[in-house]
Amino acid sequence: MADRFLRRAAPREIVKKLAARAVYERNLIEEGDRILIAVSGGKDSTTLAWVLAELRAVLKRNYRLAALHISSDFCSCCKKSILSQKLEEWGIPFTDLFVPVMGRLKEGRKMNCYWCSTQRRTELLKYAVENGFNKIALGHHLDDVIETFFMNMTEKGELSAMPVMLAYRKYPVSLIRPLAYAEERQIVSCADELSILKAACTCPYGVNSKRRVMRKKIADFSGGSGAVKRRILRALSGSDLLEE
Numbered sequence: 001m002a003d004r005f006l007r008r009a010a011p012r013e014i015v016k017k018l019a020a021r022a023v024y025e026r027n028l029i030e031e032g033d034r035i036l037i038a039v040s041g042g043k044d045s046t047t048l049a050w051v052l053a054e055l056r057a058v059l060k061r062n063y064r065l066a067a068l069h070i071s072s073d074f075c076s077c078c079k080k081s082i083l084s085q086k087l088e089e090w091g092i093p094f095t096d097l098f099v100p101v102m103g104r105l106k107e108g109r110k111m112n113c114y115w116c117s118t119q120r121r122t123e124l125l126k127y128a129v130e131n132g133f134n135k136i137a138l139g140h141h142l143d144d145v146i147e148t149f150f151m152n153m154t155e156k157g158e159l160s161a162m163p164v165m166l167a168y169r170k171y172p173v174s175l176i177r178p179l180a181y182a183e184e185r186q187i188v189s190c191a192d193e194l195s196i197l198k199a200a201c202t203c204p205y206g207v208n209s210k211r212r213v214m215r216k217k218i219a220d221f222s223g224g225s226g227a228v229k230r231r232i233l234r235a236l237s238g239s240d241l242l243e244e
Helices: 003-008 011-025 043-058 080-089 114-130 142-156 184-193 210-222 226-238
Strands: 034-038 062-073 094-099 134-136 165-167 173-176
Touching: 003 165, 003 210, 034 114, 043 062, 043 080, 043 142, 043 184, 062 080, 062 114, 080 094, 094 114, 114 210, 134 210, 142 184, 142 226, 210 226
Parallel strands: 034 062, 034 134, 062 094, 134 173
Antiparallel strands: 165 173
């Protein structure tokens, strides 16, 4: 995509265009899909809900949307009334499901991001299967994809990335990431334009995570260039690391 468009278009149009491109190139959405959007209340997943609602008129494919928010026993910062109001405006049914993430910790264990994400992902899959959804949409963006690749390489010693689409073998459900082509800063601008940025919540456990450290390292060697990030994404795509 031409950098000229990314510089001149309105934030919401940029994100919509990038999401549409990801959907077309990766075949993320098909006719008749029932898509469950995982909404945390943060800027990424809320923007994802908006863009999927908007793309219904663009893609010319009939698909159904619903949103699931997983409440927990450690974080209550999500402004659910605002979130549900926005989802209603966009024509997306909303469900709030409570999961005792900390209550499930074994004695002597401490709360961490991995444990939380595992519990949430398990409940997402369970809810999707039980309610007839064939796809789960997650709000990860381009920076998330690149950071995950470098973290896996430096922390685990393996070449693996966050797939834009993941088809489970054990479940009749696939994960899709329609925002994988959009940078975080583009999503921030879009969320600000949509008046949802101030209402977004932030997880208290992610403030000093290793991911933030890696994000700074990537910003240092890329110079914060969106073009460099897109070239990294293209390199990962050529290695099939984004498809599982």
